[in-house]
Amino acid sequence: MTELIQHRLALVEQGAYKHQRRERVDATALVWDKSPLLRDALLLKASLEAETPFLFPNDRIGFTQSRERFAICRDRDGNEIWTDWSCGNNTPDYAYALNNGLDHIQQAVAQKRAHCLPQQKEYYDAVLIALDAVLAFADRCRDDARKAGADDLYRALCRVPHQKPQTFHEALVMMKLLIFTLRANRNIHLTIGRFDQYMYPFYRHDVKAGIPRETLLELLEEFFLSLNVDTDTYMGAQQGDNGQSLVLGGCDKDGNDAFNDLSRLCMEASMELCLIDPKINLRVNKNTPDELYELGTQMTKLGLGFPQYSNDDVVIPGLIALGYAPQDAADYAVAACWEFTIPGKGMEIPNLRVMNFPLAVLEAVTESLLACDTFDELLAAVKEKICVQSDRLMAQAVFPYIPPSPYLSVFVEGCLEKGLDVSQGGAVYKNYGLLSAGISTAADSLAAINNVIYQVGDYDKQTLLDALAANFEGYAPLRNRLLDCPKMGNNDDAVDTIAGELMETFASHVNGKPHPFGGVFRAGTGSAQGYYTTSVDLGATPDGRKAGEMFGCGFSPSLVARVNGPLSCIQSFTKFDLSKIINGGPLTLEIHDTVFRNGEGIAKMAQLVKFFILRGGHQLQLNTINRDVLLDALAHPENHRNLIVRVWGWSGYFNELDAPFQQHIIKRTEFTI
Amino acid sequence: MKTALVFAIEEFSVYDGPGIRSTVFLKGCPLLCSWCHNPEGQAFHNEICKNTNGCRGCGACVRAGENGALTENSVAACPAHALRWAASSFTPEELVSQLLKNRDLLTGGVTFSGGEPLSHPEFLQDCLQRLCGHLHRAIQTCGYADSDVFRAVLSHTDYVLYDLKLLEDAAHRHFTGVSNAVILENFRILCQSGVPFVVRTPLIPGVTDTEQNLAAIAALLKENGVDRIELLPYHTAAGGKYASLGRVFQPAFDESVAPNPRLELFKKNGIAAVVL
Secondary structure, eight states: OOHHHHHHHHHHHHTTTSTTOBOOOBOHHHHTTSOHHHHHHHHHHHHHHTOOOBOOTTOSSOOBOSBSSOOBOBOTTSOBOSOSOBSOSSOOOHHHHHHHOHHHHHHHHHHHHHTOOHHHHHHHHHHHHHHHHHHHHHHHHHHHHHHHTOHHHHHHHHHTTTSOOOSHHHHHHHHHHHHHHHHHTTBTTOOOBSHHHHTHHHHHHHHHTTOOHHHHHHHHHHHHHHTTSSGGGOOSSSTTOSOOEEEEESBOTTSOBOOOHHHHHHHHHHHHHOOSSSEEEEEEOTTOOHHHHHHHHHHHHTTSOOOEEEEHHHHHHHHHHTTOOHHHHHTOEEOSSSOEEOTTTBOOEEEEEEEEHHHHHHHHHHHHGGGOSSHHHHHHHHHHHHHHHHHHHHHHOOOOOOOOOHHHHTTSTTHHHHTOOGGGTOSSBOOEEEEEEOHHHHHHHHHHHIIIIIIIOOSOHHHHHHHHHTTTTTOHHHHHHHHTSOOTTSOOHHHHHHHHHHHHHHHHHHTTOBOTTSSBEEEOSOOTTHHHHTTTTOOOOTTSOOTTOOOOSSSSOOTTOOOOOHHHHHHHTTSSOGGGSTTOOOEEEEEEGGGGSSHHHHHHHHHHHHHHHHTTOOEEEEEEEOHHHHHHHHHOGGGOTTOEEEOSSSEEEGGGSOHHHHHHHHHHGGGOO | OOOEEEEEEEEEESSSSSSSEEEEEESOOSOOOTTOSOGGGTOSSOOEEEOTTTOOOOOHHHHHSBTTBOOHHHHHHOTTOOEEESOEEEOHHHHHHHHHTTGGGOSSEEEEEESOGGGSHHHHHHHHHHHTTTSEEEEEEOOOSOHHHHHHHHTTOSEEEEEOOOSSHHHHHHHHSSOSHHHHHHHHHHHHHOOOEEEEEEEOTTTTSSHHHHHHHHHHHHHTTOOEEEEEEOOGGGGGGGGGGTOOOOOSSOTTSOOOOOHHHHHHTTOEEEEO
16 A cells, blocks of 8 residues: 555544535535426536535546535425435446437437427436536636645546546546435435446556556555545445445346446455445356456455445346346346346335335234134235235335436436436336345244244144244243244245245335336345334244344344354255346355454455356345454444454445444354354 | 264365265264364254354343253244254164265275264264175274274274374363364274374464474374374364354464474374475
């Protein structure tokens, strides 16, 4: 790490840029009487006009906020309206911006406007206001950079964003400007996407020009550092949940291996900096060399909670089956956490509602257990409940109001062509994802009932129902018996096949069903924070879990399961054809940090990841954890300020998590490998 | 039918031999090392373990037991699910079929550890024979066994992780409870057997990490043409499991001192020392 980066890192970690932040501006007077489309563009304009980005010494990337938040607008009662967030959780078409420059795009929009239908005019007007505002802002920043003596930044801004960049540095500056302005436009959880692909031509340009690799690494690190600035002002569910994920490797649109020198440089930069942003996702497939898994494992060893792996061989056919064009499917990226989306083509809402599998089991058990003479009858009743719940979730999934976002729609294919804002259906893909929570708790519950009631028969149905109603108070022996039944994660077909049937029911009922916004529904294995929200109010379940106890994170063993180890766990969670349930959602494995003590351990860990991929796993996140360290961090947070953990698809600082999520992670590690 | 008590099957053990392995821990050990971090592996009979974090002290287990002692009924009665049997009984057939379930993922194979695997010779040999041709077979042993037993097991073993703790017999008796004579005899047998092996020494502060002891080990290795050793530093968390068995961890050495691997002693003798 160079001196410049060390120095900047210290400033970023100390937050030595927050002192200059001023209060947000209230733009109500400017925008209140405008239509939603124009209001949005004018809000962006007001936000950018109020900004004079802070510059670090020798800043080459720039764009650190000078306001605590961006401009707001109030209604007549003084409440803020639609000013915290707008469309998001997708990847903009950065390649389009980088390959054309904003002047060219602006001209194209102006031409469209000149020949548009009357009803499209306002949309194009709004886009032009937004682009004007961004270009004016960039010009002002350019002049400020010159005044501040930030010569490199000044020179870059003389070219970008008006014209397309030539050098790697210019491309990085343009990326940071786009990220900054899209955030000012309140587009939350916009992800960085396939950075190593769309940035590669600029990187190649510099390499061919003879610029040393170390220089490019330093620039990249400065850019990565800039993504760790201002994250405290971000409107995520919790700090760290800010959507800044970056996808590396995988295949290109034609199926060729796309991992390149820049992918490697990104991994090196991330490993040197050891910061939570950007969060690295690795696309892998059956042809991925061992060496890349080992590089990924080196990163896992650092305890950042990434890379997260996604398997091309499962994801791409899964997306094609959902109706995505093969070339688009091959170009998939990962949204804020793990949701599979197509860069620059989507206004997808991949996490709209959560299927609560254990709820379906409990409903069926409460209503039908007494009447079910065989386990198969009970299983059929559960499947019926899953279908009913799926229908309910899809019916509730009416298109939520999303404020227009004319600026974002510049970077989403289909919008400019159709003259239709991204919020109004301009994008190519507009699918809705349903999450799911508690698959292991549900399957474990059914396996336990099968064993205790139908196979062994040591307890009767009424006793089980009474025990559940009493939250197992006074039923310790029965609860212990249930807890000792087969659990998902131990490669036991008695429970794994049940899990497969529940997922099959959910996915086949949901996948491809049309919704009013012009897309289809897609089922997934991820839960986001649903493992908490759907479990806190749920009563005791027949796997021995007590009322209110949390489920495992997304697609993972339950917290009450004693898991044999990662070999069994991987086999349990790859028995089902996961391409059928491909909204996204990783298996989470917690790995004890002693596994990484030496190179031998790293090579073996890399093999383990490879097994998961070769066996048809779709997505995997790994947490390097030492339980004692976590417990100590709980007791003495001041000693563990930089302790990073993977939560539900993103990495965060342990100390900054809400208490239930801290407890959940500690609970997850009870049986750490 | 022969059975043995297994107190753990560790999947993905990365430090018990080549490749990704499953390590089987057989219950019961003839030694009683002062630093033992697997106290549940010492006794040859099964025991009830209590998760001391989960236990609420409600007393339901004692009421369900007999004369104040915990029984099977106590395990069932615990409302916190904090009690469990330390080990499960397996026949060789059951154990091997369980191990083979992970066959595709075990790039290394299986390691039998303990406790002391050589203390279950019939069971062990039966398992090793059943695994022949399916998975690479290793044993991790303290070497304290009848030499005929050791020879017989070696003939079904692909790799040995052999512990050398203390070379001075009096010290060995003091800290492990037994003489090292048979251990050193078996070590010579191992060196002549042609079976690949690695020597491992736990680094216990002030006990095994002394200059005298490590120099003696280095000399013994050199004498037998052994050019590699793995050193396992003592970790202070080792005593953690004693409380769950209702025992108190009382090491006969100062836990707070960091062990000294004295790598130069090995280097001097041309031996590659790896600290795990």
